[in-house]
Amino acid sequence: MFMSHDGLCSIGELAESAGVTVKAVRFYSDNGLLPEAARSAGGHRRYGPDALGRLRLLRSLRALGLPVREVRRVLDEEDAADSVLEDAVAGHLSELGSQLTALRWREAGLRLVLECPPGERADRLRLIGAVTAPPSTAPLARFWRAWLPPRMPARATAAFLEAAVPQPPADPEPEQVLAFARLYAMVTRPCTDAEQGRPEAHKASGAHGPDVLYAGLARAYDLAGTQLRRGRDPYAGEELDSFVDAYASVYGSRDTPAFRRVLAGHLATDPRIDRYWELVAEVITPPGAAPEPTPGSAHDWLFAALDAQTAAEAA
Structure with missing residues (x-):
């Protein structure tokens, strides 16, 4: 991917390599989750070699449904990344459990109304x-x-x-x-x-x-x-x-x-x-x-x- 003379890549190249949209990369960058290495003479974003691994981790964390604030904690606290990730996943699992319970109660309530005289x-x-x-x-x-x-x-x-x-x-x-x-x-x-x-x-x-x-x-x-x-x-x-x-x-x-x-x-x-x-x-x-x-x-x-x-x- 990093074939340019300066070892950097464009936002489009990074997005294609990670399998995400340019819009997603821009969102992560604007929110400080994916720092840029530099800007081109024309003002275009340029990313270093470590950006691809970080972006793939971002994509994985977001695919699990973790909110941005929890993703930021995992990325920022590198010394305790495993502990922070464990806490974040456990908290999200608890939240999902509550949401699933709520959905099951709503489903049963709808069936109750539908099936009654x-x-x-x-x-x-x-x-x-x-x-x-x-x-x-x-x-x-x-x-x-x-x-x-x-x-x-x-x-x-x-x-x-x-x-x-x-x-x-x-x-x-x-x-x-x-x-x-x-x-x-x-x-x-x-x-x-x-x-x-x-x-x-x-x-x-x-x-x-x-x-x-x-x-x-x-x-x-x-x-x-x-x-x-x-x-x-x-x-x-x-x-x-x-x-x-x-x-x-x-x-x-x-x-x-x-x-x-x-x-x-x-x-x-x-x-x-x-x-x-x-x-x-x-x-x-x-x-x-x-x-x-x-x-x-x-x-x-x-x-x-x-x-x-x-x-x-x-x-």
């Missing part, structure tokens, strides 16, 4: 139109923060939110998009504290700490979840003992038959958010698969076991 399309458009793609779980977290006891420690709150707020699937089916949209609508509609419904145990959790209650319930829910996956009917066992212990620690009581009867009465009158947990199960479970346990379904299983036990003892 015409009379339902307006309602479904309204539902999915309120949700970003990919969807944000922040409104769900805000809903539960308002519902939890006011003095809940940050670590206990974070653990509860991890279990209560479903992570949207990266490649959803239309049914999962619809479930998440309904969940979003449920937690963002105007409602009062009474409608959110706090359980009786929140009123008694001040002395012992709500973190004790929810740490104990998390263990009980995990145990019950195992039985739910096995298809076991509710029964009085280790799972129920752990469940009752969580409440006993809050009420400052021992686990006795009398306490279990009182607890069953409290839980029977507690407000319920069953619809939330039904929708969570639809979001996290692919269509046609067995429903994944949720804290809500685990709570119902444990309460059913407690209610059956106290009823049998009363009889």
Whole structure:
């Protein structure tokens, strides 16, 4: 390529050798990514022998979709080029992952509208139109923060939110998009504290700490979840003992038959958010698969076991 007497080449020769357009070479030069070695007497750009390798690297980096600012970092920081390139590629991969997830949610949303009966399309458009793609779980977290006891420690709150707020699937089916949209609508509609419904145990959790209650319930829910996956009917066992212990620690009581009867009465009158947990199960479970346990379904299983036990003892 460098056949001239001064060992330099023109912009056209460089572009042809690298397989890019003259316009691309000019763009890189104007942005300081491809320095010129000199200008001819007529003002034309001239490039040195190292320009071809640099231009080919530029073309490769841009072909990967890296933005100009990241390409500049890779080229400018020669001493740490490998590290900078690794960081740039990793960051771009993360960004592409988010974009792909957004596209999959939009595709599933479009299929949801296309495949539903015409009379339902307006309602479904309204539902999915309120949700970003990919969807944000922040409104769900805000809903539960308002519902939890006011003095809940940050670590206990974070653990509860991890279990209560479903992570949207990266490649959803239309049914999962619809479930998440309904969940979003449920937690963002105007409602009062009474409608959110706090359980009786929140009123008694001040002395012992709500973190004790929810740490104990998390263990009980995990145990019950195992039985739910096995298809076991509710029964009085280790799972129920752990469940009752969580409440006993809050009420400052021992686990006795009398306490279990009182607890069953409290839980029977507690407000319920069953619809939330039904929708969570639809979001996290692919269509046609067995429903994944949720804290809500685990709570119902444990309460059913407690209610059956106290009823049998009363009889």
